[in-house]
Amino acid sequence: MLVRSRSEVRNYRHEQYYFRLRLGVAAVVVLICFGILAGRFFYLQMVKYDYFQTLAENNRISLVPIVPNRGLILDRNGVVLAHNFFVYTLEITPAKIKDLEQTINEIGKLVEVSSLDRKRFKKLREQSHSFESVPLRTHLNEVEAAKFAVNRYRFPGVEIKSRLFRHYPQGKLGSHLVGYIGRINDADLKALEKSDDLSNYKGSDHIGKSGLEQYYERSLHGTTGFQQVEIDADGHAVRVLSSTAPVPGDNLILSVDSKLQSIAEQAFGERRGAMVAINPSNGEVLAFVSQPTFDPNLFVDGIDSENWKALNDSLDKPLINRPLRGIYPPGSTFKPFAALAGLEYGKREPPFSISDPGFYMLPGSSHRYRDWKPGGHGQVDVRRAIAISCDTFFYGLAMDLGIEKLMGFVSHFGFGKKTGLDIQGEIGGLLPSPQWKWKRWKQKWYPGETVISGIGQGYTLVTPMQLAQATAVLANNGVAMRPHLVSGVQENSSGVIKPIAPVIVDKVILKPEHVELVKLGMMDVTQPGGTAASVGANSPYLIAAKTGTAQVVGIKQNEKYNERNIDERHRDHALFIAYAPADDPKIAVAVIVENGGHGGSAAGPIARKVMDYYLLGKMPAEPVAPTAVPAAPVEEEPHD
């Protein structure tokens, strides 16, 4: 620094000159920018002063959101499943009230306030901010509303509001598919903020919480409109300056037939379980049953703790969406898919057959994997193996294929992954593999686990939805359509329906003769000699089906399963899959009756009633009595 050559000094001068030039340019930019700001101030504060002065000083502008009407939910025939109607509610803004208890007591002298109302109010108040108005009473009638209106001056901070309420006129019918709306909570707010929808929910109190109400929230809600209102010093609206009308939410047109739904639900009686019916050719879901159900209307105004406790603590778990979230071993309903795997991999092509001694043994082991029929079925080929549900046949098949090939093949039918139905919360089920077992349990895979996987036991878990979807894919010769409950979205103003197009999600390449063989086996199931002969009796159309039983508790090697000795909730689950007419499939069904025992006798009749109505328009012959599980095992049919 101390010694500089001449050129460096010149350089230095040069640099300093250029630096100051640049600094000068920057200073000019600063001046221009500040000039722009000054100009903007002049514009706002001088030119437009009167305008803003009017807005701010004498009157204040208030923006009032106008909540759009929520879209309706209609079944395929136009039957209303969810609609809105106006009701009077009595609402309290806690922040404006000194003694809440006292005020509520005073209100109670005018209009009835039950203890249930109080409890619900207390719960809602804890969940909301003190400056938000919270309903104390809903569904006030005209007299009550008038009575309060006269005395309103005595209750600052309490007001009557008239607003749209969601109502589910069918009550418990299909509540798991329709879902319900509820008051917007903190978690909902966060989600709205994240998706940038918060401003569209100004003024909205409710949001879809489950089922279609949740999945199609964006469509159903509509776009919030708003009014610019001039407000005088007392806060009353003086006049509307401008307004943008809200756009009502779209209507949902379902592929579900509510009549079919109701027949299916009634067919369950008091029993727990699930049923899904699908149109195999386009993926339309025709019925979606989860038993027992609940009344979604309870949730709309915020459910009170008593009802909530009853629903939540019930052993029957009515709030669980069984078709989507109930996981069961598929049992013998797995066999048609396993049979197809055996055929496609060339392991069980005709004229292959086995001679069934009634059990299967692994080479070098004395453990007997028993068939359900002691003594065995004699000579069994693939078609007969399905018809009579021969366990021995499928034990060997699974061993010949190996677990990876077997599970890899059936996964194309939708097992082990979500079907993609338009409801949130679906569970993917489980197709086991040695890698999965190692990851999950840090244990190696045993050959015996492959053996029992062949008959749908072991680790394999499916949802009723997957079972129905797999049946539909089979009926559709390997073409998997995306299942959906909504067939069209109707714009409210124009009435134009935007149909939801069928989507192919997977295509399993199958040899037609293999599919044919499996289908023949499934048709034999409902013929005399098959495991569900009674289901097919007197049917004017051909039914292809498969029964199944899923163990709830393990049975020891030499113990005999006896329904009568076992606690009802530990009895086997009854499973049944079917499609019909077998020669031209229009409906595919999967039924699970929890602790129902045998698939053919407990679950089969439900499927038959559903198919009878759908294909023939036939109502169930006798009103289905809410029968419990049959006390004695059915003798005339084989026990799967």
Place this chain on the structure above:
Amino acid sequence: MISMLMKRLVRHIDSFLMGCLFFTLLVGLFVLYSASGQSLERIGAQLTNIVVAFSFMWLTANIPPQHLERMALPLFVLGVILLLGVALFGEISHGARRWLHLGIVRIQPSELMKIAVPMMLAWYFARRESSLRLADYAVGAVLLAIPVGFIMKQPDLGTSLMIAASGFYVLFLAGLSWRILIGGAVFAGALAPIMWSLLHDYQRRRIEILFDPYQDPLGAGYHTIQASIALGSGGAAGKGWLHGTQAQLDFLPERTTDFIFAVFGEEFGLLGNLLLLLLFSLIIARGLIIAAQAQNTFCRLLAGSITLTFFTYVFVNIGMVSGILPVVGVPLPLISYGGTSLVTLLVGFGILMSIQTHKKLVTT
């Protein structure tokens, strides 16, 4: 004796700059008192902030620029490491990851970077001054992009833009060729329509609302509309201190922080606004003069960048409050409530003072 001590104390304080800062901060306290609903508690807290910030400024002003120059690289590296720490272990608050817990203290590394980035770049260009080539600007741009990228990811758009600006000013003052500057601007201009066509509908809408708040008066546009009403209704002379209806009746959001200028403009009117602008101009002018008189490249570039960044804060904040710039979260320096950013700001002014007052000690 006492006067000797006093002299020593203020030896490195630039009196003109100090006067302007002091006066602006005083104005800020008055506005804050009004904006906070006459909360003495807030005033007390802000006074504490001011005392702390002035202490830091004094300390910085007493560090000779040569020492600052030596600290540039370590400080920058430390900052990048801390930013990395934030990205990995940072604490999330209000949806952004900005804070880092280091045992007992909680720090915000992006604040450190506001100082470290211009220092680093000034240091780099000062080292390369005799043989500056195009590649050096590319290196500078990369050095700048690292912290800016991290902070944008936090996400803190406002701060990352400001740091990007501070770095850009160093490049500009170091003599980045006009051809590149203009070429870059033209390129960006040409790219914009293509980018626009690639955006999703909802992304476009967000940008549209950014520029036209009236499209979404209940959501993103609410701040801007209410701020315009506040400013406009202030008129020529304002509604008077503590008498702004927009501010006092809760219409203005964030009125002690990012939107405090709306409170000021409503209560003090056009006259007040212009005076405040003048005050800011004096500070900026003084900063530019210090930069122009600085004796080496490092000092020049650093002083210039700090001053122009300060200007950018002022312009972007007032611009967004008065509705000519989109809303990005940038406080109004010296006026908005807040401790951390005030400390950083005054440390910057401390550097200016150091550069100015240590001048005669450097022999050339």
